Amino acid sequence: xxxxxxxxxxxxxxxxxxxxxxxxxxxxxxxxxxxxxxxxxxxxxxxxxxxxxxxxxxxxxxxxxxxxxxxxxxxxxxxxxxxxxxxxxxxxxxxxxxxxxxxxxxxxxxxxxxxxxxxxxxxxxxxxxxxxxxxxxxxxxxxxxxxxxxxxxxxxxxxxxxxxxxxxxxxxxxxxxxxxxxx
Numbered sequence: 687x688x689x690x691x692x693x694x695x696x697x698x699x700x701x702x703x704x705x706x707x708x709x710x711x712x713x714x715x716x717x718x719x720x721x722x723x724x725x726x727x728x729x730x731x732x733x734x735x736x737x738x739x740x741x742x743x744x745x746x747x748x749x750x751x752x753x754x755x756x757x758x759x760x761x762x763x764x765x766x767x768x769x770x771x772x773x774x775x776x777x778x779x780x781x782x783x784x785x786x787x788x789x790x791x792x793x794x795x796x797x798x799x800x801x802x803x804x805x806x807x808x809x810x811x812x813x814x815x816x817x818x819x820x821x822x823x824x825x826x827x828x829x830x831x832x833x834x835x836x837x838x839x840x841x842x843x844x845x846x847x848x849x850x851x852x853x854x855x856x857x858x859x860x861x862x863x864x865x866x867x868x869x
Contacts, residue, residue: 692741693720693765693801695794696732696748697757704730704755707748714747715740721774726821729757731793733816735770738763758794766804768811769797772825776813784831785859785867786838787852788845789824795849796823799841806840807833812867822851826867831857 694717698704701724708722717736725731734744741761749756762769771777786809788799793816800814809829816823827837835855842853859867 691735691765691770692738692761692763693769693797694734694741694745694759694761695797696745696752696759697725697792697794698730698732698752698755699728699757700752700755701728701730703752704732707751708732710751711744711748715744717741717744720770721816723817725793725817726819729821731816733773733797735765758792760794760798762797762801766801768804769800769814772800772811772814773797774814774816777811779810779812779828779864782828782859782861782864782867784829784834785854785856785863786827786829786834786841787824787854788838788841789851789853790822790845791849791851792821793817793823795845796825798844800825802844803827803837803841807836809833809837828859831855 717734717740720735721733790796809827812826814825838855
C-alpha cells in the first residue's frame with residue numbers, strides 16, 4: 687500500500703552543514719523531519735516526508751545549501767507505508783516465515799531497497815535501518831518464501847551494484863531469530 691506521500695533523503699559530508707541544511711529544509715516547505723543525524727565517519731543524513739511538491743522544494747533548498755558537501759540524495763514519490771513504519775525502528779512480528787535481509791553500503795540505498803521490496807511482493811517489512819556501524823544500512827522482511835525472494839530481488843535491483851554489501855533469503859527461519867530480528 688502506498689502512503690501517498692514522498693520521502694526525501696540527503697547525505698552530506700559535513701555535520702555542521704547537515705544541521706544547517708536540516709533547518710533550511712524545514713523552513714522551506716511543510717515537511718516532517720523524520721530523521722537527521724550523524725551516521726558514520728562524519729557523514730550526516732537528513733530524511734524528510736510530506737507531499738511530493740513540498741519534499742521536492744525542501745530537497746532543492748538542502749541541495750543548494752550543501753553544494754559540494756552533498757554526497758547522495760534520493761526522492762521516492764508515493765513511498766510504501768511500510769517503509770515509513772519501519773524507518774529506524776523494528777516492527778514486531780508474531781512469527782517468522784521466510785526471512786529476507788538486504789545489506790547496503792549506505793543508508794540511502796537501504797531505503798531504496800525497502801521501498802522496492804515492499805512494492806514488489808506481499809511481504810512484511812520488519813526494519814529499515816539507516817544507521818548501522820560504518821554508515822551501512824539494511825532492511826529485513828518476512829513472508830511466504832516466494833514473496834520474500836521476489837521482494838529481495840526487487841530490492842537489490844533498486845540499489846546500485848557498488849552499493850550492495852550482501853543479501854540473503856532464509857526459507858524457513860528458526861523461531862529463535864524472532865528474538866533478534868522480529869522484536
